[in-house]
Amino acid sequence: ARDSFSAYNSKYLTVPQNRTSWHRSGTNGALEIINNYVEGTQTRARDKASPSGLYFRDSKRKVDYVLAYHYRKRLARHVPGAASPEPRRGFASVALVSNGSTGKGHAEPHPLDTLEEERRLQREEYERNLLEAGLEIEKDPENKSQGVSFVRIHAPWQVLSREAELLKIKMPTKKMYEITEEKGILKTLNEIWCKLTEPLQPQVPQQENTKMKTLSYPFSREKIYFFSEKCFPQPETLCGSLLTLNIVSYTALSPLECYEMKSVIMFSVKSCLFTTCIFLFLLGIGTLIANNVYDAAYPLHDVCMHYEKIQSSLLYQEWARYGVFYKFQPIDLIRKYFGEKIGLYFAWLGLYTEFLIPSSVVGIIVFLYGCLTIESDIPSKEMCDQRNAFTMCPLCDKFCDYWNLSSACATARASHLFDNPATVFFSIFMALWATMFLEQWKRLQMRLSYFWDLTGLEEEEEHPRPEYETKLLQKKLKNKNITTECSNEVRCTLSFNLCGICAELIHLLICLQIMLAFSAVFGVIVYRITTAAALSFSTNETTRSNVRVTVTATAVIINLVVVLILDEIYGAVAKWLTEIEIPKTEKTFEERLILKAFLLKFVNSYASIFYVAFFKGRFVGRPGHYVYVFEGYRMEECAPGGCLMELCIQLSIIMLGKQLIQNNLFEIGIPYLKKLFRKLKDERTEVKEMDTNQSKDPQQWDLDYILEPFTGLTPEYMEMIIQFGFVTLFVASFPLAPVFALLNNIIEVRLDAKKFVTELRRPDTVREKDIGIWYNILSGIGKLSVIINAFVIAVTSDFIPRLMYQYAYSQNGTMHGFINHTLSYFNVSQLKAGTQPENSLFAQEVSFCRFKDYREPPWSPHQYEFSKQYWAVLSARLAFVILFQNLVMFLSVLVDWMIPDIPKDISEQIKKEKTVLVDFFLKEEHEKLKLIESFIAHDKQKHRSGTKSRRTRAASFSQSCAFLCLLHGVILSLE
């Protein structure tokens, strides 16, 4: 590691500071350097009228990054009025230097002051390192007793180019090439599609020529003549104004490509700041923030975040408002403003929402099919038929009476809505839909990474998390006296200790949490059983008749509340557990956090649904031999219409409730309240400070500082993934799930967009090629959904028994007599003493009551044993599971195999790009050959003319350099 330190030191020492940027724009090489230099100066001068707050005081250098911190001067203690810390102050820019820094320094040092002093030293050291790394810094004088101060950082051209080279960032070259278009019918179809969707397209200024793509190549300063000149003349002025995504300035300056460099490198700058610190002091900016040395670190929003100004910005107009809910998202714009990672999230969300449209349509059709066939459904007709007097066994001991099956007519009819053959089709459809969605996502991801020049992007080197390094440092310091072994050893020991102690603890805690979720479900079950029993004791007739409805409704609501509360708890627990683990890098941290959070939230959301689908009503026993829990409470049964109905209710309420409350109420309401609160507070503060501050317009960094910090995409993804689970896992029981998901997502997209544009500090751009672990989770859910749907159809629904009846047991091949077939007989005289209904109101004398099961009748030698039908139906159910699972899995594999991961046009394009690149290189090499000849001639001439003035010589020297550099590849091949 020590070698790395010195290497990093030397890295930054090689780049001298405070030089004017190198500047080049002509195609004819070094001869134009001087001309262009003059031009460049003019460009600068032109740019004085740039938006306030985005530039250094010279109005030339752009603010690329801001560090904010709170300062407190020692003398502050003597000003009693401003003692309480006020973290959210408006701004603290260049104001009157009323309190000089040479104030009353004679007060004795206070512990808080020592801490403050230490932080100041740390800041100074850190900023010195930034300067050494070649960055440029602007600070405001700390002219108040305490307040927020901003360190504004500008990354000049040489830093950007150096980082771009090290990170092998692809940059546009001079070369453009044509994108091959489809021919024939495909082209026509494509054109028609474009025409049709034109009103849905966001109105974003396109590149002038969409049929051409600029060839990109990993940036290299040595091959600088390859690259498009658009990016070189003073990127901070030309590209800077591009960042203002205001329509007017945007369309005026068309070439978007040069922005790419700036955007893409912002991450690298953060990483470079980070790296510097890590290697020099084992402390990153993250640690500095964690230690309150700094408050915040963020790049600036490029639109003024005042509410009045933002509305005119392109991103807001075309993306972040509800009015454009029907439009596609301007993904390229999002990516340019927020970086690839966030761009990918919105692209994914968009694709998911689009994919929900067909599934919603099919879901509605399936539901309508259920509605339309309800009248012709023989089993529900038979059930409702008063003439079929099926006397059912009592639903509870002693207090419940025998009842007539036709009284459950309503539930039977409702049940048919979701329990019909179309549902089977729909769940196969949805399993394939999930596969198709994942495949299409892979293709879209590939397409985006091609157009965003991410192909061939290698994984970034991973930096250890500051927390990890701190821990390591502590451990190291502690161990220093004991042992002098290398840091690697320490790292080993540390992680070994962590493994040993924490891993066990963490597994235990996760198990405990999962137990908690299960026990919550169990609690609700107990609530249901006891309430149902209690209500049935009631003498009130209306109470008793509505037992089932009351119990189900209250239980589901309790369930929902528990889910919502546990969700919040689990989010915190997962984070805490992952922090205990101290994973080495940010990436492992994120992955582990996601896995833990997903596991916990998944269990939490679905446990009650799993219970209803697969366990409820399966351990009831039979009349005369019921299963009792807690001394005397019978296990709960499903409604006579089947458990599928209850599953549907459970699923729909939890899904809708979660979406409405968690996504919309929490996401809209809470930020609104926060804003309101902050506004009120600000107003009060402002009144107080009005006199001390000759306030200018607030600067951009002040405005951004007020915003919430960006905390990652995990909650956004998590929300959608849990929803994806609702849409796919139990779709057999609730075909309308995609519809509700679609409605939610249309709002969600704009809600998230608004949040990102107006309520959060601008996030650091992160380059990423894919959505990482989320893809695996999605594909896991997809696979699980096949098995679960197979079981729901086979076990929970009545699909298989109906099929069996129709084709095996029915006399005439119709469903007539199905209800009778599914009901077994029970001899009432065999009811245990004390469990008979007390005050039976039933008219006729009941000798046999019926119950829903396949059991031998009382007159059979094997009384009440499972009948042959039971086993036959069970076989059929299981066979269906095997068939369904393997068929759907096979189809999924087939779909996966049939749809290539890389779209054909993109793969052809990539191949073409390679060929064009080789050609381009060879052409350049050819040109070099010509140049060398002209240079040799030039060189001879120069030598002949003898010595010149010092200035001319320097110019000719730099010319030679540039020329020679161009030629040197050729020289090597010539020798």
Added chain:
Amino acid sequence: ARDSFSAYNSKYLTVPQNRTSWHRSGTNGALEIINNYVEGTQTRARDKASPSGLYFRDSKRKVDYVLAYHYRKRLARHVPGAASPEPRRGFASVALVSNGSTGKGHAEPHPLDTLEEERRLQREEYERNLLEAGLEIEKDPENKSQGVSFVRIHAPWQVLSREAELLKIKMPTKKMYEITEEKGILKTLNEIWCKLTEPLQPQVPQQENTKMKTLSYPFSREKIYFFSEKCFPQPETLCGSLLTLNIVSYTALSPLECYEMKSVIMFSVKSCLFTTCIFLFLLGIGTLIANNVYDAAYPLHDVCMHYEKIQSSLLYQEWARYGVFYKFQPIDLIRKYFGEKIGLYFAWLGLYTEFLIPSSVVGIIVFLYGCLTIESDIPSKEMCDQRNAFTMCPLCDKFCDYWNLSSACATARASHLFDNPATVFFSIFMALWATMFLEQWKRLQMRLSYFWDLTGLEEEEEHPRPEYETKLLQKKLKNKNITTECSNEVRCTLSFNLCGICAELIHLLICLQIMLAFSAVFGVIVYRITTAAALSFSTNETTRSNVRVTVTATAVIINLVVVLILDEIYGAVAKWLTEIEIPKTEKTFEERLILKAFLLKFVNSYASIFYVAFFKGRFVGRPGHYVYVFEGYRMEECAPGGCLMELCIQLSIIMLGKQLIQNNLFEIGIPYLKKLFRKLKDERTEVKEMDTNQSKDPQQWDLDYILEPFTGLTPEYMEMIIQFGFVTLFVASFPLAPVFALLNNIIEVRLDAKKFVTELRRPDTVREKDIGIWYNILSGIGKLSVIINAFVIAVTSDFIPRLMYQYAYSQNGTMHGFINHTLSYFNVSQLKAGTQPENSLFAQEVSFCRFKDYREPPWSPHQYEFSKQYWAVLSARLAFVILFQNLVMFLSVLVDWMIPDIPKDISEQIKKEKTVLVDFFLKEEHEKLKLIESFIAHDKQKHRSGTKSRRTRAASFSQSCAFLCLLHGVILSLE
């Protein structure tokens, strides 16, 4: 496409020919250039004593590639003695020019001559292009009337370096870095493992320092000072001698790395030759060979392929002989000699063979468990017990008698060997084993691609197949008169036509072929049914008693023969079908061919086994209601011990037969016969030509020309993959399969090795990162095996009925009475007229006979319907399938997830490499800074001293160039 032509033209024009190679070895830059140049010349002179046949006539330039062709002079017609074409001539090098090329040219042109002339022109044009591309060529004079002539190609340094740069081939740099070793226990374990396996390691000279790895970086001529000097001084002399894999010369010249460049670039040379032609004439070397313009194109073997010499080569000693069968393979050596693709095949084969060892051990243990428990197995005891007089229903109509179950005692006992609970464990084990194997392969692949510097290797640009281009050209020429549209259009039309007509045809043909395989299986079934019936008519007592054995044995052998014949046919059919399709690139050709061949061979190998496992004996019907086929033939039943026994026999015979006959007999015997034949023929020819040829020692190219051409790895992989299927798919029925596979593979490895070293022309080295589509096929087989094993255990074996009996039906929880439970009763009086046994020898009067099924007894109201037990057992079987499938799949996913694809040490190494690379670059940049200062001083001095002699000026100029080039990155960042 026209642009590309000119670009490619200009590409080759930029590299002037016939220059001496640029040469550099010092670390201190350009100052040493001249010194080294002198050194280089000395090195050349030293190398005169190089092995004959590997060099041009100057004994300096190495022969990198050879093109062979047949020539026939026009005057040949007038020499009657040599009229018959003799394709396998010994050699035709510099001999007496007895027949001058200015011979009797007055003969009228013959059609054959015109063709010959055309070919000669094509050759001339092609060779001119090779020269233009910078390659160097040596030819022998065509001094005989007809014969084989060789074009020997040498790729000089500038071509190699240009290609390396274009292909971004990673080359060793000057920088070495330490490989992090394991610490603590792991290290000790590793050392113990190394000690233990030392006798198993091949004795190959290692790099001097195995703890260091050279840092590699994509080669660039501009950054040439980065790269290890080992490779630059005259690679053709230094590295050339390395290629002679003779131990003596090998150990004398230790640095292996420089070989890497040579080896790796050979492919690119081929591809470059290829590309040139493709773009210039739409004709590649492949097409030229197809058109008989050339006979063959191959690189040279680097050991003299005479049998006496080869034995002393390292590859032969340590790899390609049976004596070292117990050793690991020298994979690095294989890769260096044959390239990455073949290296990966042998690495894969080695890993597979190693993985077969544990599964063989477990298989043997499972088998032994069966053997040991055979005495304590109650069902087979009961079956053999003479006292349990189960009178079974006759096995055929009329001619068969009732029989006693105890007569089938032997098969019952044999059946237990494979049908016991250990088998269930073994099939779970094998499913996980397959997953583990695939995971480990992924890891090994990653490790190899790290050590072979293939990480970050992009996919090569794909060249269209010559056949495709020819077809295109034909089409184009045909269409030229009709339309003048662009070639793209034509390509579209062509492929469109092909799609329309051929795709349908091909699908039809594949279906037909699969039908053929099924009909073969069906034919064997019919044979079995009829023969069994015919034999049972026989009056001979011994014939009748051995019916089953006779029929099974003959049927399986017929099956085997059919499989072997169809295998050969299918190989040819798959190739033919793929050629009809005219896939665009070699890669798609290979993939489609593999898929087709695999599909056909898979169906062929396993159809009969599938039949026995899942269909045989399931459609027999029941006594009194048998299923008849072909008027009067009853469907065949399984033996009383269960179908598993028959499955086992079928499987073992087909597997062993296929391995013995196809792999060993065909692979050893046929080449031997061919060799013998060739030898005999050669001897005859040689005697004839002795007088005309003053024969020197045959050159290497002559010797290689005699060898068989290399035709790809597909058959080798296919053989192993089909074997992998035998090992995993039905492992539940034949636990010894891995043992036999292991024995076969131990031979197979050395057999293949021998073939590659001694019997084939040296293949072009192909760079590949993975085994491609084979991995997908393997993983597909792995997944299929889970389902098939689940069904074999549940449906074919008696495992589930036994379990059900023991835990549900048995009175006392033991297996006593199981046989009785599985046999149903049949009332003999209900046998249809004419189907009763004619001359029953059975002592007592039979009123009920028994048959193996779960059916209601004759005295039940639902006579002979499936009983409740039947449905219960069926449910259990299906439940087992679901449980087994999902459990094993879950475990596989878990194993997949737990074992990271990239070994931890390798991923750390890769990260470290990146850091080291960045450091290295930064250090170089720092050094540049120092150099620029010294240069400026130097430059001033030079100007002061005024003009010098022309020679010195040129030297100083080249110095300046080199310096300036080194500095120019710094210059840019300085300005």
